[in-house]
Amino acid sequence: MIKKTLLSVAAVTTVAGFAFGASAADMVDGPKVKWNLSVWGKQRAFTKGIETLRDMADERTGGKFKIKIHYGEALSKSRENLDGIKLGAFQMAMFCSPYHPDKNPTLTGLDLPFLPFPNLRVQAAVHDAYYQHPEVAKDLARWDAYLLMSSLLPQYEFTGVGKPPRTLEDWKGKRVRALGGIGKAMTKLGAVPTTVTASETYTSLERGTVEAASFPFTYAHVAYKLTDVGKWYTANLSPGAVNCPVVVNIPAWKALPEQYQKLLLDAKAPAYDALISAYEAADAKNLPMMKEKGLEAITYSDEELAAFRKAGAKPVWDDWLASMKEKGLPGQELLDLIMTTAANASK
Known part of the structure; x- marks a missing residue:
């Protein structure tokens, strides 16, 4: 249930003038606009992108374009943010496509495991190109949602309790929090995936409802305090990442106003820079901390990882293509877009 209903389009009042904080050449004049943005959890590396958008909108308009970020599901549950956008309960939101794949089937292509993203900048190029595909834009338009940018989640790893999975065989029968294509890839190892939301994961791991949870490594494992209850983590499984757009x-x-639209689009590049820097800073801080806590790092051999990719990549992709075909969606075209854009961006 959406907790609070706001005007879908903020009231606009024209006010002249400029404020300090940016050079005169960088300033954007326009009316007063106030937007609300719904996100779950607290301020963290994952939110650096939207915080950069907020700060640039405020600074470059002299405080006229205000974006208020509501953390901790204050406006809506994480699984209901897309519904809130459709209702006009708030103007901006973040959500993760595996939370409700039937609502956004085209987006699930970016959740496939083992996509060829050697770094986050390549991932950003692919996500931006993918969001602009006409079928994807049409799919999200059913929810009155315009895809602005990605949150660029890093490769996922697992933190867990109980017997450490020191070989891939040890995953058989384990109950794991694994979303989207990552969950399908883990099924190939014999694990039992579940789509527990981020905010529910700590409790699920603590109570043993799940034995391992996958999150972007390392920032989210610490942000959601999995390292407080976990006993081990995977260091090089790297099955993929989940797509969580803004x-x-x-x-x-x-x-x-058109000039404010341009401002947000121009702010994407620095927002991506801020995200990447935040994730790198989190790794530098978190890895030593995890070692101090005594968490065991599980590392797999090249042979085991190759076997995992063979079982969990193309077969999962093929299943996705078949599903898209059944829905009348251009799955092969979308997958080709991912591959071509990634190859070009990697040059």
Whole structure:
């Protein structure tokens, strides 16, 4: 249930003038606009992108374009953010496509395991190109959602309790928090995936409802305190990453002055820079801390990883393509877009 209903399009009042904080050449003049953005959890590396968008909108308009970020599911449950966008309960939100794949089937292509993303900048190029594909834009338009940018989640790893999976065989029968394509890849190892939301994961791991949980490594493992209860973590499984976009309510976007639209689009590059820097800083801090806590690092051999990729990559992709075909969606075209964009961005 959406907890609070706000105007889908903020009231606009024209006010002249500039403020300090940016050079005169960088300033963008326009009316007063206030937006609300719904996200779960607290301020962390994952939120650096939206915080950069907020700060640039505020600074470059002299405080006229305000984006208020509501953390901790204050406006909506994480699984309901897309519904909130559709209702116009808030103007911006973040969500993860595996939370409700039937609501956004085209987006699930970015959740496939073992996609060829050697780094986050290649991932950003692919996600941006993918979001602009007409079928993807049409799919999200059913929810009045305009795809603005990605949250660029790093490769996932697992933190767990109980017997450490020191070989891939040890995953058989383990109950794991693994979303989207990562969950399907883990099924190939004999694990039993579940789609527990991020905010519910700590309790599930603590109570033993799940024995291992996958999150972007390392920042989310610490942000959600999995390292406080976990006894081990995988160091090189790297099965993929989940797609969690930032979306804007389409009526609100259309009502936004053109210069403010351009400002948000221009802010994407520095927002991506901020995300990447935040993830790198988190790794530098968290890895030594995890070692101090005594968590065992599980590392797999090249042979085991090759076998995992053979079982968990193309077979899962093929299943996804068949599913897209059944839905009348251009799965092969979307997968080709991923591969071509990744190859070009990696040059």
